[in-house]
Amino acid sequence: xxxxxxxxxxxxxxxxxxxxxxxxxxxxxxxxxxxxxxxxxxxxxxxxxxxxxxxxxxxxxxxxxxxxxxxxxxxxxxxxxxxxxxxxxxxxxxxxxxxxxxxxxxxxxxxxxxxxxxxxxxxxxxxxxxxxxxxxxxxxxxxxxxxxxxxxxxxxxxxxxxxxxxxxxxxxxxxx
Numbered sequence: 001x002x003x004x005x006x007x008x009x010x011x012x013x014x015x016x017x018x019x020x021x022x023x024x025x026x027x028x029x030x031x032x033x034x035x036x037x038x039x040x041x042x043x044x045x046x047x048x049x050x051x052x053x054x055x056x057x058x059x060x061x062x063x064x065x066x067x068x069x070x071x072x073x074x075x076x077x078x079x080x081x082x083x084x085x086x087x088x089x090x091x092x093x094x095x096x097x098x099x100x101x102x103x104x105x106x107x108x109x110x111x112x113x114x115x116x117x118x119x120x121x122x123x124x125x126x127x128x129x130x131x132x133x134x135x136x137x138x139x140x141x142x143x144x145x146x147x148x149x150x151x152x153x154x155x156x157x158x159x160x161x162x163x164x165x166x167x168x169x170x171x172x173x174x175x176x
Contacts, residue, residue, distance in 0.1 A: 086115035138168035
């Protein structure tokens with residue numbers, strides 16, 4: 001019998017002072033059995049960084065031809081494709097060909113740099129691609145709870161996630 005996804009509920013109160021965007025989202029997320037708490041939280045970080053009413057979580061790990069998050073226009077075309085980790089060249093090419101803008105959020109310190117060095121020549125070809133490395137000041141996984149409420153403040157390109165008793169700062173380095 002297959003292991004089922006774990007359901008998480010996240011109430012996000014987003015205050016992005018950099019672009020004067022303020023909103024609250026009540027999200028339901030499915031954590032794939034092979035997905036770690038860290039990756040789940042990075043999906044939430046990617047949502048917060050790009051938050052708008054049209055941004056949606058996809059099947060991600062469970063579906064090869066969908067990103068982790070996307071924003072679609074009314075005509076069904078993909079405006080924004082967001083992947084996490086270290087996708088291969090075939091996936092990057094597919095994403096860049098299907099959408100207006102692609103963002104790859106990479107976050108695993110020991111794996112991100114070697115992957116980027118290996119993929120740098122490939123990545124340069126794509127004008128609609130951004131690669132962003134996320135650095136965490138604090139334990140992001142500790143914020144993962146089946147029911148979570150997070151205050152999400154962005155100021156000077158730094159994201160601070162706060163729950164009742166913990167906070168984590170997320171800084172990004174734009175590699176491309």
